Amino acid sequence: MSTPYDFDLFVIGGGSGGVRAARMAAQTGARVGLAEAAELGGTCVNVGCIPKKLYSYAAGYAESFEEAAGYGWQLPGEPVFDWSHLKSQRAKEISRLNGIYASLLKNAGVTLVTGWAQLADAHTVEVDGKRYTARHLLVATGGMPFVPDIPGREHIVTSDAMFDLDPFPRRLLVVGGGYIACEFASIFNGLDAKVTLLHRRAHLLTGFDDDVRQFLANEMGKAGVDVRLNCEVASVTRTADGLVATLARGQQIEADTVLFATGRVPNTQGLGLEAAGVALDERGAIAVDAHYRSSVPSIYAVGDVSTRVQLTPVALAEAMVVVDELFGKGKRRLDYEFIPTAVFTHPNIGTCGYGELDARAKFGQVTVFSSEFKSLRHTLSGRSERTFMKLVVDTKSDRVVGLHMVGADAGEVVQGFAVAMRAGATKAMFDSTVGIHPTAAEEFVTMREPMPG
DSSP states (O other): OOOSSSEEEEEEOOBHHHHHHHHHHHHTTOOEEEEESSOTBHHHHHHSHHHHHHHHHHHHHHHHHHHHGGGTOOOSSOOOOOHHHHHHHHHHHHHHHHHHHHHHHHHHTOEEEESOEEEEETTEEEETTEEEEEEEEEEOOOEEEOOOOOTTGGGOBOGGGGGGOSSOOSEEEEEOOSHHHHHHHHHHHHTTOEEEEEESSSSSSTTSOHHHHHHHHHHHHHHTOEEEESOOEEEEEEETTEEEEEETTSOEEEESEEEEOOOEEEOOTTSOHHHHTOOBOTTSOBOOOTTSBOSSTTEEEOGGGTTSOOOHHHHHHHHHHHHHHHHSOSOOOOOOTTOOEEEOSSSOEEEEEOOHHHHHHHHSSEEEEEEEEOOTTHHHHOOOOOEEEEEEEETTTOBEEEEEEESTTHHHHHHHHHHHHHTTOBHHHHHTSOOOSSOSGGGGGTOOSOOOO
């Protein structure tokens, strides 16, 4: 049967959510187009999750060299770090991943259009003067770093620039207290930069469990990061010796690089959303319903450009819901409760479910278990790093509703426990599970004494 449209689905944005939606839709037999102006893979692949984790590994080797002596290893000399080599190796890997994304789209039969796409109306996209029509449109353009408008803003860099800095910043000032700020502070501290982390609030990592936030700040401080809270930058100026950040209270901090990691905003500018009649929320994100449909029925949005949780795996899952809605049985849903996440600071954070305060607000009475200890690795390493674990239990049902860890490989540990929490595991089930000894993870199934109160 003939159709008035060029495509059944046209996707704007070749990041994680967009590529997943395009590929899976094409595999159902739908005619799919995708427009991307930059490298495929979006923020996560190019300037986010993947390169950040690679650099985190690089920083981790410095810790390992330091610890090796406690285990009998003698290095012939002081380790030498080659920043240029790391950048080159990272670039090769990201280029490889870009190619994989292109191959996935091509093999699925997706038509790839290179260029900046704009909505012309509810069914039309324009890319470099050429128009494409589609029965359904999906906006998956992600988010972008936000930098406040302060004097000297032109001297500030965002997270996008951190992977290719030249030269390596011996003095780094990081402004912000979220995932990105804490991760880059840890990474560059591990790579031997002198790092100062400023945050305008009283605690890092808003939204995380309070004990986790405090414990991480302490550990980062012990590792050498100068963590300063309740501070704001008023201006940045360039001098003969680098940059000077002047704080709201008048103090000054000298740096080679000033990174502002003060949040991300939805990438909705210049997409023609207004012309198509797409409504935005108060944050400037595309407002969507439970099926990720915007105010225009033919236009959908997933990932950081819309109004849900800003995590790459969430964008992937949302894309699958949209594909099922449009080309499947329409029964797939995404439950946003008990989504696990990790922060690749040193040490790592892994968490799933509710922090203690949020759990008390939702469930009423909760029982809390926590443990802090030096891991077996550090009994000989000579390092003072400690591990923190916490369980939050809904007292009435005995269900574990919050699980939190600060320590080595926390993300790897929590991913497994997240399955149990999705399945409704109770504290009794945790208690009856045999631990793997000796591991840090076994602490989650051996905590017996609740915290007072």
